[in-house]
Structures are given as structure tokens and as C-alpha cells.
Amino acid sequence: MTQPPKASAKQKDVSKDSSMLKQKEMIAGHYRRLSTAGEDGRKVAATFVPGNLNELIMCFDLLNNLPEVNAIQSGLRKESGRYVMEAEKLGHSEDVCTYVKNDLGMIARGNVGPYGLQLPDPDVLLLSYTGCFTFMKWFELLREQYDCETIMMHTPYTGDGKITQNMRDYMVKQLKEEVIPKLERVSGVKFDIDRLREYLKESARAEDDLVWVLQSAKNKPSPIDAYFGGIYYIGPIFGAFRGTKEATEYYGALRAEVQDRLDAHQGPVTPDGEMDGEKYRLVVEGPPNYTSFRDFWKMFYEEGAVVVASSYTKVGGVYDFGFRHDPDNPLETLADYCLGVYTNRSLPQRVEMLASYVNDYQADGLLVNSIKSCNSFSAGQLLIMREVEKRTGKPAAFIESDLVDPRYFSPANIKNRLESYFQMIEQKRAGKHVEAGHVEAGAAA
Amino acid sequence: MRTFTGIDLGSTTTKAVLMDENQRVIGRGITNSRSNYDTATRVASQEARIDAHMMLCHRALEQVGGLGGRLEEFLGDLEGAFRLEQFLEQLGDLEETCLGQLRHERFASVRDAAKVALAEVFARLREEAPALFGRGAKRKSDFFRDVAGGRYLAVSEAVARDAGLSYDLLLNVYDKSIIEVENRPPGGDIKGKFRRALSALIGDSNGRSGPFADQRDAVERAVGAALDIELDDVFLVGTGYGRVTLPFSKEHIRSEILCHGLGAHMMHPGTRTVLDIGGQDTKGIQVDANGIVENFQMNDRCAAGCGRYLGYIADEMKMGLHELGPMAIKSEKPVRINSTCTVFAGAELRDRLSLGEKREDILAGLHRAIILRAMSIISRSGGIANEFTFTGGVAKNEAAVRELRKLVKENYGEVTININPESIYTGALGAAEFARRAGESAAFEDARAGVNS
Numbered sequence: 001m002t003q004p005p006k007a008s009a010k011q012k013d014v015s016k017d018s019s020m021l022k023q024k025e026m027i028a029g030h031y032r033r034l035s036t037a038g039e040d041g042r043k044v045a046a047t048f049v050p051g052n053l054n055e056l057i058m059c060f061d062l063l064n065n066l067p068e069v070n071a072i073q074s075g076l077r078k079e080s081g082r083y084v085m086e087a088e089k090l091g092h093s094e095d096v097c098t099y100v101k102n103d104l105g106m107i108a109r110g111n112v113g114p115y116g117l118q119l120p121d122p123d124v125l126l127l128s129y130t131g132c133f134t135f136m137k138w139f140e141l142l143r144e145q146y147d148c149e150t151i152m153m154h155t156p157y158t159g160d161g162k163i164t165q166n167m168r169d170y171m172v173k174q175l176k177e178e179v180i181p182k183l184e185r186v187s188g189v190k191f192d193i194d195r196l197r198e199y200l201k202e203s204a205r206a207e208d209d210l211v212w213v214l215q216s217a218k219n220k221p222s223p224i225d226a227y228f229g230g231i232y233y234i235g236p237i238f239g240a241f242r243g244t245k246e247a248t249e250y251y252g253a254l255r256a257e258v259q260d261r262l263d264a265h266q267g268p269v270t271p272d273g274e275m276d277g278e279k280y281r282l283v284v285e286g287p288p289n290y291t292s293f294r295d296f297w298k299m300f301y302e303e304g305a306v307v308v309a310s311s312y313t314k315v316g317g318v319y320d321f322g323f324r325h326d327p328d329n330p331l332e333t334l335a336d337y338c339l340g341v342y343t344n345r346s347l348p349q350r351v352e353m354l355a356s357y358v359n360d361y362q363a364d365g366l367l368v369n370s371i372k373s374c375n376s377f378s379a380g381q382l383l384i385m386r387e388v389e390k391r392t393g394k395p396a397a398f399i400e401s402d403l404v405d406p407r408y409f410s411p412a413n414i415k416n417r418l419e420s421y422f423q424m425i426e427q428k429r430a431g432k433h434v435e436a437g438h439v440e441a442g443a444a445a
Numbered sequence: 446m447r448t449f450t451g452i453d454l455g456s457t458t459t460k461a462v463l464m465d466e467n468q469r470v471i472g473r474g475i476t477n478s479r480s481n482y483d484t485a486t487r488v489a490s491q492e493a494r495i496d497a498h499m500m501l502c503h504r505a506l507e508q509v510g511g512l513g514g515r516l517e518e519f520l521g522d523l524e525g526a527f528r529l530e531q532f533l534e535q536l537g538d539l540e541e542t543c544l545g546q547l548r549h550e551r552f553a554s555v556r557d558a559a560k561v562a563l564a565e566v567f568a569r570l571r572e573e574a575p576a577l578f579g580r581g582a583k584r585k586s587d588f589f590r591d592v593a594g595g596r597y598l599a600v601s602e603a604v605a606r607d608a609g610l611s612y613d614l615l616l617n618v619y620d621k622s623i624i625e626v627e628n629r630p631p632g633g634d635i636k637g638k639f640r641r642a643l644s645a646l647i648g649d650s651n652g653r654s655g656p657f658a659d660q661r662d663a664v665e666r667a668v669g670a671a672l673d674i675e676l677d678d679v680f681l682v683g684t685g686y687g688r689v690t691l692p693f694s695k696e697h698i699r700s701e702i703l704c705h706g707l708g709a710h711m712m713h714p715g716t717r718t719v720l721d722i723g724g725q726d727t728k729g730i731q732v733d734a735n736g737i738v739e740n741f742q743m744n745d746r747c748a749a750g751c752g753r754y755l756g757y758i759a760d761e762m763k764m765g766l767h768e769l770g771p772m773a774i775k776s777e778k779p780v781r782i783n784s785t786c787t788v789f790a791g792a793e794l795r796d797r798l799s800l801g802e803k804r805e806d807i808l809a810g811l812h813r814a815i816i817l818r819a820m821s822i823i824s825r826s827g828g829i830a831n832e833f834t835f836t837g838g839v840a841k842n843e844a845a846v847r848e849l850r851k852l853v854k855e856n857y858g859e860v861t862i863n864i865n866p867e868s869i870y871t872g873a874l875g876a877a878e879f880a881r882r883a884g885e886s887a888a889f890e891d892a893r894a895g896v897n898s
């Protein structure tokens with residue numbers, strides 16, 4: 001077997017495939033638009049990745065600014081530490097979600113976002129996923145800060161594991177009576193349902209290609225890493241691009257690129273170049289750590305570990321079990337989308353999903369990265385882990401870090417646990433269990 | 446003899462286990478890690494080889510009748526004489542290094558007087574050394590730093606006073622030298638030292654003298670033959686925190702989780718759950734019937750509830766680490782200590798003392814706190830299944846063991862709890878077994894290649 005890429009002593013420039021470069025351009029372009037929103041007379045909505053109603057936002061000519069994505073970008077650029085500390089100085093405790101603290105700290109320091117560009121004040125805050133209580137508190141604080149229109153759309157938790165017609169009707173009612181009228185008032189733009197349908201058509205096309213890309217990891221070797229690489233792949237569709245032609249083009253190009261890798265039996269592209277020699281196939285539950293993203297990823301590919309499926313890449317929408325945005329039922333489909341995001345699913349649903357990933361992607365096991373400051377994700381993860389282990393018979397492991405607080409990434413400990421886990425998989429996989437002998441206590445004089 | 450070495454580079458101590466082809470442990474060695482894993486590895490390996498030579502001598506002497514019932518006595522003397530040889534060698538090194546320090550410009554005005562004083566200090570240390578390693582000698586520690594350091598401080602105080610020199614000067618010279626000496630790779634020639642030690646016991650070619658001179662012929666033949674056995678180190682596996690600092694390639698490294706799981710299984714084949722409380726981490730491990738790890742959990746972002754917690758408490762109480770357990774065991778009414786955080790526990794300890802609580806009751810509470818923390822880690826790894834093996838340095842602490850037994854019974858009912866007297870070597874034992882398997886499989890591959898070529 002070819003050895004996994006070795007770490008060079010000095011970090012060299014990051015290798016990126018062409019889709020990553022295109023994605024980077026798209027994101028940079030979006031930040032430029034945000035920075036000139038005032039001059040261009042564009043109005044801005046702020047919303048979250050889970051329950052991101054991007055198509056609806058675009059119907060009102062609003063620019064979509066996602067504070068979570070800003071926090072991720074800050075984390076990747078090693079800027080989040082000072083923002084988090086800034087928010088703590090303002091009185092936010094150690095245990096508060098670090099996305100929140102990044103956002104509040106960044107605002108306190110003048111709201112200069114990634115790429116060094118000024119971020120605009122929002123004209124409207126749109127909360128359409130309420131499974132995370134912190135999101136509500138976060139927007140209450142932003143409402144205080146900006147004194148702007150705030151829309152809170154309640155998304156019922158799918159505790160029984162299914163979306164009912166009642167839930168759907170309840171959400172459509174909110175869309176018709178609350179959300180759309182308020183967005184019309186803020187933007188001055190009349191709602192046009194056909195315009196929404198057009199965006200939804202584009203969404204469905206991009207979703208098809210995204211699912212194809214993520215499911216390409218069922219191949220051996222997997223041409224992609226569905227967690228670390230997957231984060232780049234979900235960037236446009238989970239952010240401000242779902243429903244745009246640009247996203248459709250990006251996902252078409254990404255699909256073609258992955259197809260080429262598949263045809264050439266190539267492994268994923270990592271920051272240190274192409275990865276050969278897939279040794280372990282993992283399913284990962286939980287968000288990654290962004291402040292040490294590259295080092296974290298390196299711990300995997302240096303050992304030949306590829307993530308073939310992850311729950312985090314479903315946090316802004318679950319598409320791989322058949323859901324697509326449906327232009328024929330525009331408002332119902334938005335409701336279904338919000339109701340179906342990963343963290344709005346019950347623990348049994350999450351277990352079911354992860355167990356099916358372990359089986360369908362022929363993974364060696366499940367790894368949980370438990371995030372200190374994210375209850376929305378972390379609550380119940382030990383139970384999830386045990387249940388998935390029981391159902392699949394595959395070993396699982398548990399590591400702990402945080403989203404964008406650099407103080408909560410302990411590389412030595414995480415590396416130690418990961419190495420132990422990989423060796424544990426190796427040991428179990430060997431199959432030929434050498435019968436160890438019994439050593440008498442004090443056998444040596 | 447083909448041997449296989451397992452080395453566990455822990456945060457506090459480094460352990461080595463030497464195993465033969467038949468999975469028998471033939472030697473164990475331990476040293477303090479002193480943040481220099483390279484030296485610690487050499488010292489621990491050398492200690493394991495010394496232990497192996499002792500064991501081979503034991504076997505050889507048993508075969509020739511065991512010295513008429515004086516075998517244990519002889520082996521005790523042989524080891525004492527060997528340790529004395531080793532101690533004197535390191536003492537010479539320390540003296541040379543101290544004299545080297547005096548070359549520094551700042552000692553110019555007192556150099557000659559200090560040289561004389563140092564010569565006197567080391568002469569006295571050499572003179573009293575045999576008593577430190579003789580029969581019935583009690584040493585609190587076997588580490589050179591502890592043995593030599595304690596005596597140096599005592600002797601140099603008197604010498605400095607007599608010479609009208611500053612005691613601080615001699616202390617300063619020692620402090621600067623001891624780390625250097627400690628971190629120097631140990632001198633080799635183990636067999637030479639054994640032979641010199643043997644001469645001290647049975648006399649040498651110049652005549653018979655020493656306590657076992659009357660057994661000279663039998664002893665010389667048996668021990669000579671044992672010392673002639675070459676220990677051919679075939680394969681080494683390293684584990685523990687320090688492993689990354691060593692120039693081992695991947696196939697020579699195993700995670701401590703796997704090593705502790707396998708080591709516990711080898712000591713107690715019925716083991717299904719392992720708890721290891723080490724210096725800076727606590728591990729809960731589930732293993733199957735073959736010692737293969739099924740699941741594990743470790744302490745998360747802080748080292749609360751690890752061995753270092755007790756070390757810190759010992760420092761706070763101005764006590765030795767080994768004195769904590771015996772004092773806590775006397776408690777009849779443990780105080781409830783809430784903090785598992787080491788530093789907070791120190792504050793809580795002082796608070797309790799100021800309230801007039803008894804030291805043993807507070808210590809018992811602290812022992813309970815550390816074990817409560819461990820129980821949480823075990824439950825996260827999947828709970829306790831019969832049999833349960835407790836390993837790591839803290840397994841030697843009877844108060845911690847008492848609390849563990851209580852909590853296991855409360856939470857999991859009647860479970861067999863194994864605590865091996867050699868539990869500190871569990872990780873190294875697992876590593877040695879991995880080394881044996883790797884060595885055997887490499888030999889098998891070579892043999893197969895030979896057949897096919």
C-alpha cells in the first residue's frame with residue numbers, strides 16, 4: 001500500500017483543487033458585495049446556516065449575511081481568538097457558543113470581517129430554525145445592537161422523528177402571515193412566488209450534484225474527504241448561494257472534477273497535496289475545529305484516514321435521503337427544509353442516519369468530535385455513539401474541541417486519541433486475534 | 446537469547462519490560478522521565494537488562510542447588526554490590542561535573558578552596574556509599590538524584606561550615622551539575638559491573654574473601670554462565686506520551702490505550718474493563734477476551750483526577766506522595782471535597798484545614814474526589830464489566846483503592862477487581878507483547894522469503 005503523505009517539517013502552501021479555488025472566489029465576491037452594500041443601496045438580512053431561507057431572501061433583493069459563516073472564516077484565519085476574548089470582556093461567559101462570541105467581539109471591534117472588509121449592519125434578522133436556543137439569544141442581542149426588524153419563525157422539533165402535515169401547515173402559515181409581509185416591508189420589494197420557484201429549481205439542481213459528490217465517497221478509495229473537504233463543498237449551498245445559477249455551475253464543475261478523480265482512482269486533495277493510500281474510512285459526527293483546521297485535518301490524512309460521511313455537512317440541509325427543494329410547492333418545501341435540518345432531528349433519527357452512513361459507506365467506525373460550546377450538537381452524543389456502535393458492530397471514539405476558540409484545541413491530546421482510535425481499528429480489523437498468554441505476577445525475579 | 450522490549454514513556458516515569466520468546470517477562474526497569482525521554486528510555490531499558498541478568502543468575506544458581514538456602518541472601522548482596530558499583534561510577538561523574546563548574550569565572554576567588562571542599566564532600570560520600578547499598582539498608586528511592594542529592598546536601602553543609610565556605614556555593618555547583626549528570630546516557634558495561642560486584646562477594650583471583658567466598662566455585666561457574674548469555678534485542682515497541690519524541694518509526698509505536706488493554710489482559714486474562722490512572726491522564730478501556738480494545742475514554746481538557754492531582758496535594762501538605770494513602774486510610778469520617786480541579790482542591794484543602802478538620806479526613810475526601818472523576822470516565826467508556834483491572838501508579842495507593850472498591854460496588858455490584866503488584870508496568874508489558882508479535886511475524890516473513898528465494 002502506498003504510504004499516506006508525510007508531513008513536511010515546514011507547512012508549505014496549501015494545495016487546492018480547482019473547485020476550491022472557484023469556491024474561494026465566490027465567497028470573496030460575496031464579502032465584497034456585503035462591504036459595498038451601503039454604497040450600492042442594497043439591504044441586508046442576517047440569518048443562520050440551519051434553516052437558511054436563501055431563495056426567499058433573494059426574492060426581496062436582500063443580501064444574505066450569515067454570522068456563523070463569518071465566525072468560521074475568522075476561525076480559519078486565526079482571528080477568532082481575539083474576538084472571543086473581546087466578547088468575554090463585554091461580559092459573555094466562557095461557556096457561551098464561540099460563534100456568538102466571535103460575532104459580538106467582531107462587532108465590538110468595528111465589524112471588519114474576513115478579507116479585511118467592512119461588514120454592513122443588517123436591516124432584518126431572520127431566524128427560521130429555533131432548535132438552537134442560543135440562536136434566539138444571539139439575535140436578541142443583535143436586535144439590541146441594531147434596533148432592526150426581527151423575524152422569529154418557529155420550527156417545531158421533530159421529536160417523533162417525522163414531519164407531519166400539521167407542522168408543515170403551521171410553518172407555511174407563519175411564512176404567509178409573518179415572514180413574507182415583514183420582508184416586503186423591510187425591503188420595499190413585493191413578493192413574487194414565481195421568482196421563488198425559479199430559485200428553487202436552481203437549488204434542486206445544485207442539490208442533486210452535491211449529493212452525487214458526497215455519495216462518491218462510497219467508492220474505494222474515496223475521491224473526496226466528506227468532512228474536511230466536505231466543508232468546502234457545502235460552503236456555497238449552505239451560505240448565500242443556494243438557488244443561484246453560480247451555485248449550479250459550481251456544483252456541476254465540482255461533480256465533473258470528482259468524476260475525474262474517481263476515474264483516475266485518486267484519493268482526496270489535502271492541504272499538503274493528494275492523498276494516496278486510504279487506510280481508514282470514518283464517519284464523523286459533530287462540527288470540526290476551525291482554529292486549527294489544517295493541523296486537525298493533517299492528523300487524519302497523515303494516518304491515511306479519510307472521512308467518508310459526516311453529519312456536519314448536513315447541518316444546513318439534509319439532501320441525501322431524497323429531499324429536494326420543490327418548485328411546485330414553494331412554501332411547503334421551505335417548511336420541509338427547515339424541519340429536516342440535521343440538528344432539528346431527534347436522537348433516534350440521528351442514530352439511524354449515522355448508522356446507515358457507517359454501513360452504506362463501508363466505514364471502519366464512527367468518530368465524534370464533541371464541541372464544548374455547542375449544546376445543540378453535543379447533547380446526547382455519547383448515547384448516539386454507543387447506539388451506533390451497537391447497531392453496526394464498528395468501533396467508535398470520542399474527541400473534544402471547540403468551534404472557533406483556539407484555547408480549546410489541545411493537539412497532543414487529540415492526536416493521542418486519534419492515533420489510539422486508528423490503531424484500535426487496525427487491531428480489530430486484523431481479525432487474527434493472537435491469543436495472548438498469561439503472565440504470572442512476579443514472573444521475573 | 447532473543448528478547449523483546451516494551452517501553453512506556455509516561456509523563457512521570459518511564460518503564461521498560463523485557464520479554465523472551467516464550468512470553469515470559471525476564472526483566473523490568475523504571476526511571477523518572479525527567480523530561481528527557483531519550484535518556485529515560487536508555488536508563489529504563491538498561492534497568493530492565495540488569496533485572497534480566499539478575500533473573501538469569503537466579504535461575505542458574507537454583508540449578509546448582511541454590512547455595513544451600515542462602516540464594517536470596519546472595520542475590521540481595523549481588524544486587525547491592527552491583528548498585529554500589531553503579532552509584533560510584535555516577536558519583537565520579539558528578540564530581541567531575543562539579544569541578545568543571547568551578548572553571549566558571551565567577552568562582553575565580555574561591556576556586557581553590559571550593560576544589561578542596563568538593564574533594565572532601567565526595568570522599569565522604571564514597572566512604573559512606575557501601576552502607577547505603579549494604580544488607581538491610583533502607584533507601585527512600587533508588588534514583589541516583591535522590592540518593593546522592595540527599596547525602597550531598599547533608600555532607601556539604603558540614604564541609605562548607607568547617608572550610609568557612611558558603612554553603613550556597615556548594616549547593617549552586619551541585620544544582621548546575623546534577624541535571625547534566627542525570628541526563629547523561631548511562632554508562633554501559635553491565636556485565637563488567639556484575640563481575641566486579643561478584644568479586645566483592647566471593648573474592649577475586651588474589652584470594653578468597655567476602656561473604657560468599659566459601660561458595661566460590663559453584664557461584665563463579667553458575668553466575669559466569671548466566672552473565673555469558675547474550676540478550677539479543679530483536680524488536681522494541683514504545684508507547685506513552687513521550688513516544689513522539691523518540692526516533693522510532695511507526696511500526697515501533699503503539700498507543701498506550703492498546704498497550705494498557707493488552708498488558709492488563711496478559712496479567713489477568715479475564716479482564717474486560719481497565720482503569721489506568723497515570724500522571725496526567727486517566728483512561729477507561731474496555732477489552733474483549735483477547736485483550737483487544739473495544740472502546741476507550743480519556744480525561745478531557747484538563748488533568749483533574751489524574752496522578753498529578755495527588756502529587757500536588759502532597760506538595761500542598763508538605764508530605765511525600767507515598768505518605769498520602771497511609772494517612773487517608775486512617776480516616777473514619779471523610780470530608781466531602783467537591784473540586785476535582787487540582788488547584789481548587791488545594792484551596793478547598795486549606796479552607797478545610799482552617800476549619801479544624803483532621804488531615805486524614807480531608808485526604809480521604811481528596812482520594813474520593815479523584816476516584817469519582819475516574820468513575821465518570823469509566824462510565825463514559827461503557828461502564829465496568831467483570832473482571833475489572835486497575836493499573837497505573839495510583840493503584841499502589843491503598844486509600845484510592847479503598848474508595849474505588851466502594852464506588853465500584855455501589856455502581857456495578859460485585860465485580861472482581863484485579864490490582865497487580867506490577868501494575869505500573871502494564872503499558873510496558875503490552876508494548877513488549879506487541880514487540881514480540883512484530884518480531885515473530887518479521888522472523889516468519891524472513892523465513893518465508895528465504896524459502897521462496
